[in-house]
Each structure stands twice: as structure tokens, then as C-alpha cells.
Amino acid sequence: MEIAPAIGMGRDMLLQDRAKRRKYGLPAELHPAKLEDLSATRSTYFGGGWTTADITVSTVADQTPIAPGRKIFDQVANGRRTARFVSDAPILTFFSIQSARYAERHRLYKGIDLGIYYHPAHAWNVDRMLNALQHGLDYYQANFGPYQFKQARIIEFPAYDSFAQAFANTMPYSEAIGFTADATDKDAIDYVTYVTAHELGHQWWAHQIIGADMQGGTMLSETLAQYSALMVMKHLYGEDAMRRFLKFELDGYLRRRGGEGIEEQPLERVENQQYIHYNKGSLVMYLLQDRLGEDAVNRALRSILDKYRFKGAPYPRSIELVDAFRNEAKTPEDKALVADLFERITVYDLKADAPTAVRRKDGKWDVTLPVEAHKYYADGKGNEKESAFADRIAIGLFTAEPGRGAFDRKNVVLMERRPVKSGRQIFRFVTAQKPSFAGVDPYNFYIDRNSDDNVAPVG
Numbered sequence: 001m002e003i004a005p006a007i008g009m010g011r012d013m014l015l016q017d018r019a020k021r022r023k024y025g026l027p028a029e030l031h032p033a034k035l036e037d038l039s040a041t042r043s044t045y046f047g048g049g050w051t052t053a054d055i056t057v058s059t060v061a062d063q064t065p066i067a068p069g070r071k072i073f074d075q076v077a078n079g080r081r082t083a084r085f086v087s088d089a090p091i092l093t094f095f096s097i098q099s100a101r102y103a104e105r106h107r108l109y110k111g112i113d114l115g116i117y118y119h120p121a122h123a124w125n126v127d128r129m130l131n132a133l134q135h136g137l138d139y140y141q142a143n144f145g146p147y148q149f150k151q152a153r154i155i156e157f158p159a160y161d162s163f164a165q166a167f168a169n170t171m172p173y174s175e176a177i178g179f180t181a182d183a184t185d186k187d188a189i190d191y192v193t194y195v196t197a198h199e200l201g202h203q204w205w206a207h208q209i210i211g212a213d214m215q216g217g218t219m220l221s222e223t224l225a226q227y228s229a230l231m232v233m234k235h236l237y238g239e240d241a242m243r244r245f246l247k248f249e250l251d252g253y254l255r256r257r258g259g260e261g262i263e264e265q266p267l268e269r270v271e272n273q274q275y276i277h278y279n280k281g282s283l284v285m286y287l288l289q290d291r292l293g294e295d296a297v298n299r300a301l302r303s304i305l306d307k308y309r310f311k312g313a314p315y316p317r318s319i320e321l322v323d324a325f326r327n328e329a330k331t332p333e334d335k336a337l338v339a340d341l342f343e344r345i346t347v348y349d350l351k352a353d354a355p356t357a358v359r360r361k362d363g364k365w366d367v368t369l370p371v372e373a374h375k376y377y378a379d380g381k382g383n384e385k386e387s388a389f390a391d392r393i394a395i396g397l398f399t400a401e402p403g404r405g406a407f408d409r410k411n412v413v414l415m416e417r418r419p420v421k422s423g424r425q426i427f428r429f430v431t432a433q434k435p436s437f438a439g440v441d442p443y444n445f446y447i448d449r450n451s452d453d454n455v456a457p458v459g
């Protein structure tokens with residue numbers, strides 16, 4: 001967009017401002033095409049499609065130019081440094097070119113050059129990023145399919161803005177969200193790894209398949225990049241540490257849906273709404289893999305990748321992936337869950353109410369956990385209607401509060417899935433160890449409008 005005129009026109013050129021649109025007698029909102037409008041599968045939501053790239057960049061002699069692709073030429077002459085990059089696999093007509101006085105660190109991993117280009121004073125998290133790339137490559141190549149390039153580069157830019165973005169094998173990354181992060185706080189989310197894994201995930205989800213220019217388009221890239229990052233975190237930190245990430249996403253979703261100015265959409269109809277494709281998407285995908293199994297979810301993902309990888313129109317729609325998940329759902333309960341997660345706006349309210357533990361004659365403990373459960377369907381304006389609900393949800397007994405401090409597996413006295421239905425019910429257990437906390441959905445897998453009351457201290 002910065003270096004050449006764009007031929008034709010795109011929606012992003014249209015007036016966006018609601019007041020201005022009204023002034024000119026245009027509909028106030030610009031909505032993407034409906035999911036049912038098959039004509040919209042002729043283009044991607046980026047506008048362009050797949051291409052090859054051969055890019056030559058010239059810059060001042062003491063800077064390092066970077067563009068997508070394999071570097072086949074790099075020379076300094078007459079005070080200029082010139083480099084040429086050629087892509088080995090198709091890329092989108094959506095790429096970035098950068099140049100600065102970078103420090104560089106490289107690691108060759110399974111034939112792939114992992115490279116971090118950074119401000120020489122900002123080396124703190126470079127190893128963490130390299131490790132995250134390595135974990136990501138391992139998980140994604142094993143579960144989604146081969147990485148299409150021979151290099152993966154992270155390139156620091158100043159805190160003019162605080163985002164990272166994935167272009168083909170080049171990932172510009174703000175100093176503000178990774179390079180200058182303090183990763184020593186054990187209670188904080190390791191967002192350097194999370195963001196790095198998310199951007200690498202886009203090399204599959206956006207840079208191997210890209211959604212059609214319609215509702216749900218960003219579910220195939222942003223939601224799946226979130227899922228990819230969550231799987232890296234799960235395998236790195238363990239399931240018992242995931243509450244911290246899930247609660248972060250849940251709080252973000254609940255807060256931002258309250259500020260929705262137009263209309264909340266179900267995930268499969270997301271209209272580029274960030275709180276839906278990122279925050280809600282994370283929760284939906286995490287619960288889905290917990291219920292259907294990680295292998296089943298990855299099998300469904302591979303089926304869409306294999307059908308659409310690097311192909312031109314028609315581009316994929318979100319509902320094809322939802323159908324692939326439904327095919328993996330083996331029980332009516334699980335099929336209903338797929339519909340609730342993707343096709344509706346579903347909000348739960350799960351609550352642990354004053355659990356108790358009483359010592360028995362044999363030295364063990366009688367634990368009683370009253371649980372209150374409700375499920376609601378919301379419309380796009382936030383009006384809710386309660387719906388009958390019966391599901392198998394995790395019940396947990398712990399010696400410390402999940403998600404806090406050094407909580408991990410050793411604090412789990414019991415964790416098992418039990419049938420939970422609408423209304424009030426009581427669960428009873430006999431344990432050898434006295435739990436100090438008990439709860440329902442204790443790791444916040446469900447979209448719960450009050451996630452703080454899922455776990456309560458045992459009296």
C-alpha cells in the first residue's frame with residue numbers, strides 16, 4: 001500500500017466513519033457479505049490472493065534490509081546495501097519491507113533459519129522468542145503440516161504502536177509487546193511466548209489458507225492462530241497452568257462485548273470484531289479441544305488446510321471448518337456444544353456455593369460441593385434467554401487456588417468431569433487429603449459471565 005498504486009477498488013477505500021456515511025445518505029454501517037453469499041468466496045478478506053515474490057531492496061550501507069523470502073543476493077556498493085529476496089512458496093499480496101541497524105541472532109532448527117532482528121540494547125527476550133518459534137514449529141509441523149519456508153524472522157520495531165503482525169516468514173513485532181517485556185514475574189502471563197506462537201501460527205492460518213471476504217473470514221486466521229498459541233502454552237506449561245490465559249481471554253471478551261456498538265455476532269459470523277475472533281475464539285477452541293480431543297480438532301483443521309492450501313477462489317468459509325468439527329463430535333452432547341460455541345452467542349453461569357469438608361472416623365474427608373449452573377443464549381444486542389442445559393463439566397478439589405501463584409498439578413486433589421445440569425445440585429466426594437478449594441469448571445473453559453465464583457474456599 002505504501003510503494004505502489006492499488007489497481008481497482010476495495011472495501012477499505014470506502015467511507016468508514018458512521019457520521020460521514022449518514023451525511024452522504026449511505027447505510028450507517030459497512031458490513032461484510034453474509035455467510036450465505038457465495039459470490040463473496042471469489043476473493044479473500046485481504047483483497048488479493050496467492051502470488052510469487054522477487055523483491056530487491058536498497059538501503060543505506062549500515063542498515064539491514066528485510067523482505068519476505070530467501071536472501072539470494074546481499075552487497076554493499078557506493079554507500080548502499082542492496083539485497084534480493086525470492087519466495088520459495090506462494091505468498092499473499094500482503095507483505096512488509098523493513099530496514100534498520102539491527103543486532104541479529106540466528107538459530108538453525110530442523111533446516112529452518114530462525115532469526116531475531118532487534119535493537120542492540122533489547123536482547124532480554126530474544127532467547128525466549130527463539131524458543132517459542134522452536135516449540136511452535138514442532139507443534140504446528142506435527143499437527144497441521146509442513147512449514148512452507150526455510151526461514152522465520154521476527155523483526156523489532158519501535159513502540160509507535162504495540163502490535164505484532166505476521167507476513168510470510170517475516171513478523172514485525174513492536175518493542176512494547178515483547179522485546180522490553182519483563183518476563184521474570186512468575187505470576188504474569190508469558191505473553192512473549194504467547195504472541196510469538198500466535199504470529200508463527202499465522203504462517204498456516206492466513207499464509208497457507210485465507211478466509212473468504214465475508215462474515216467469519218477472520219475466524220480462519222485469528223481464532224486459529226490463538227488456538228495454535230494456546231496449544232504451545234498448554235504443552236509448555238501444562239493444563240493446570242492454563243486458567244491464567246483463559247481467564248485473561250474471558251475477561252477481555254466479557255468487557256468488550258459490553259462495549260459493542262453495533263451487533264455481537266456468533267463466532268462463525270464474526271465481522272472482524274477483535275473481542276470475538278481473539279478473546280472468545282481462544283475460549284471456544286480450548287473448550288473444543290478439551291471436549292473433542294486435541295487430535296480430533298487438529299484432524300478437522302488439517303482437512304481444511306489440505307483442501308484449500310495455496311488455492312485460488314473459491315476461498316474457504318468459516319462454516320466449512322465448523323462442519324469439520326461437527327464431524328469429529330461423536331455424541332449428541334458434543335454436536336450441541338459445537339453449535340453453541342460457533343453458531344450462537346452462549347453464556348454460562350457456573351457457581352460453586354460454600355463447599356465443606358468434614359473429617360470421618362477413618363481419617364478421610366467427606367467433601368460436599370453445591371453447584372449452581374445456568375446457560376443463556378444472547379442476541380446481538382445482549383438480551384439473554386435461559387436455556388436448559390446438561391453437559392459434562394470438570395469438578396475440581398484443590399489444596400491451593402487455581403490460576404494463582406505457583407499453582408500446578410501437585411495442588412490437584414481431584415479433577416473429573418461430571419454431569420452438570422441447569423439449577424442447583426450437590427456433588428459429594430471422599431478424599432484422603434483435605435481440599436482447601438473446590439469448584440466447577442475451575443480452569444474457566446466455559447464462557448462464564450462470573451468466572452470468579454467457579455471456585456470457592458472449603459469451609
Ligand SMILES: [Zn+2]
Pocket residue numbers: 198199202221222225
Ligand atoms: Zn493475529
